[in-house]
Amino acid sequence: xxxxxCQEALLAAQHLxxxxxxxxxxxxxxxxxxxxxxxxxxxxxxxxxxxxARIVATLEARPRSLxxxxxxxxxxxxxxTADSADVAFFLTTHLHDDGTPVTxxxxxxxxxxxxxxxxxxxxxxxxxxxxRFATEDWVFLSRLAP
Numbered sequence: 001x002x003x004x005x006c007q008e009a010l011l012a013a014q015h016l017x018x019x020x021x022x023x024x025x026x027x028x029x030x031x032x033x034x035x036x037x038x039x040x041x042x043x044x045x046x047x048x049x050x051x052x053a054r055i056v057a058t059l060e061a062r063p064r065s066l067x068x069x070x071x072x073x074x075x076x077x078x079x080x081t082a083d084s085a086d087v088a089f090f091l092t093t094h095l096h097d098d099g100t101p102v103t104x105x106x107x108x109x110x111x112x113x114x115x116x117x118x119x120x121x122x123x124x125x126x127x128x129x130x131x132r133f134a135t136e137d138w139v140f141l142s143r144l145a146p
Contacts, residue, residue, distance in 0.1 A: 006077045009085035012128035013121055014075050017089055020130070021070035029059040037122055037129040044135055066097040067106060072117075083123040084131075091117045091135060095142065114140040 023032035033052040115138040
C-alpha cells in the first residue's frame with residue numbers, strides 16, 4: 001500500500017541516487033561524495049568505503065580508460081521516518097574499458113550488469129544524505145555466457 005507521507009523520502013532517494021551515478025559517470029567524484037553524509041559508508045566491490053574522503057580517493061583511482069553508464073529504476077521506500085529512510089532500487093551498469101582513453105561513443109561489447117541496490121538515508125539540518133549505500137547485490141553480471 002502506498003503511504004503519501006513517504007513522498008519526501010522517495011523524492012530525496014530518487015534525487016540522491018540519480019546524482020550519485022550522474023556524478024560517477026561524469027567523473028565528478030567530489031560532487032558524488034557530497035551526496036553522502038560525512039560519516040557515510042558505501043559497500044562497493046567488496047570494500048567498505050567509509051567517509052567522503054575515502055570514497056573520493058577510491059573513485060579517483062579508477063582507470064581513465066574506464067567509461068561507465070548507470071541506469072537507476074524501481075526506487076522504493078521500504079521504511080521511513082521524518083528524518084530517515086531505507087530504500088531499494090534496481091541498478092543497470094554498462095561499462096567499457098579497452099585500456100585506451102575514450103574520445104567518442106563506444107560500442108557495447110558485453111551485456112550490462114543488473115542488481116539491486118540499497119540505501120539508508122538520513123536528514124540532518126534539513127538536508128537528505130546517504131548514510132549507507134550498498135551496490136553489491138548483483139543478479140546478472142556482465143560476463144558473456146560460455
